[in-house]
Amino acid sequence: MSERIDVSIEHKHAPPEDGGRPHPNTCPGCGSHYRDDELDANLRVCPQCGHHFPVHARERIRQLADDESFAEQAAELRSDDPLGFFDLRAYTERLAEAELSTGLGEAIVIGRATVDSLPCELAVMEFGFMGGSMGRIVGEKFVRACESAAERSVPLVSVTASGGARMQEGILSLMQLPKTVCAVEDLHDAGGTLISVMAHPTTAGVLASFASLGDVLVAEPGALLSFTGPRVVQQTTREKLPDDFGLAESNYKHGHVDAIVPRHELRPTVARLLRLFANGA
């Protein structure tokens, strides 16, 4: 946060892309519009209003891990289609398209890394891959991250961004909740640590499983952290919802997260926690 980053605002209120959706580089907070390199240089945080744009998994790993320290694991795993699921399109088609658009095999990337020279295991979710939804492979990779952390006696740092369980895998996606929960319990029994960083959005099945079981829970500003999303709550109960419904700030107020950490402070904060849990080593 020490030096200001020089950015130019190309033009306010960039014209929406086709379909009327705002351009992904237009800030929903203040309407400022940026080039990719401008946003990347500022960790994808709006220099004007501090809005936190989504961060892709690979970019997040670059932001958190020491240069060249990340060694990916289980990158080869791909989901199959246990139910032969077809809604408006085939699940297999959605998977293929997600892989093409994200360059990732699934909605989570795991591997060994160091943060400020402190060894850890990273498990980072990719919201761009089918809404970061958790199916069997996401669950499997998270479990492997837990096992790798336990084996190497290093903490696991998870960064979540997920709409919940992957519906296309039916009941098997629900089973990823107890599966990941059991893995965290094994990690804890082995004396391991889970530092859970919750980015926007961490909802439903991921919030209701491993993300909430961190020894320390850290949220990004403005992240939606709710089991049920505001639209469904509104429709079901017809209650007037507060503006901060389900947001990190509301969760903090109600005692569900330990800290809200702006992205510029995330790496030093994770490093500090890693150091503390390693007993000052």
Add this chain to the structure above:
Amino acid sequence: MAREAELRLREQLSRLRSLPLLRGARLSGELARLQRQLDRIVEESSDEEIWRSVELARHPDRPYTLDYVERLLEDWFELHGDRHNGDDAAVVAGLGRFRGRTIFLVGNQKGRDVKERTRRNFGMAHPEGYGKAMRAMELADRHGFPLVTLVDIPGAYPGLTAEQRGQGGAIARSQALLARLRTPVVSCVIGEGGSGGAIATALADRVLMQENAIYTVISPEGGAAILWRDAGERQRAAAAFKPDAAHCLELGVVDAVVPEPEGGAQADYDEAARLLGEAVAESLESFEGVSGEDLRRQRRVRFRTIGQVSATR
């Protein structure tokens, strides 16, 4: 496709056949029912049959947790409150005697008439409900009594206060606590096994499912609204999600299917309770003599290996 389910059902059949005869003369009826299930599964349930399960699972006359408690437990003492925020009437917890031994029981509870339905919030639990369930889990563990959970929840309650009191975290911690118990845990889905609200109390050593119950990641209506953008497509969604007992058995999500009386559990509460009681008793027996440490380890392995993927796409 149905081969695995077939194997499981055959296993269940042979286990039932090998049970000592003192289990009562009506066991033969059970065998016949299982054989019918087996026949049906080999053919795979049709979309219509799946939707019939959804309707039966939600049947307004279907027996609820307390109907089974009344028929299966003696000296039932119900616990109330999470010792924190309040008492959630959508979840019941307590202890009683099951076939001569003390057990703890946790179950979702719907209401029968309009007034009770409202009071019990249509069976949709708040975080206080999971809090109460967790008290029962801890007590069972501390005193070394088995825990039985009955699952019948449309879904966790989608409300403002439920969120403000940390619904997601409550569901996660309830599962985590179950994963730590050193006492046997048997769960049975007796109606609607709705998503996170269901799994909160279903991380068990043995998971059973009644013949006409459903177990879902999202309600057919919710899934239809999201994936088909039309809640009216619920039958299609149900067919795609395959939430019926036969498919859950085939996928290895449940260990055994508990037969229901002809026409469904609502047709004969006593018989439904007897069949459920048999299945629970048999499950509990199978864990006798297993150490707490082993139970806990095997329970975690069970969930570690559900739907295991070996091959890559």
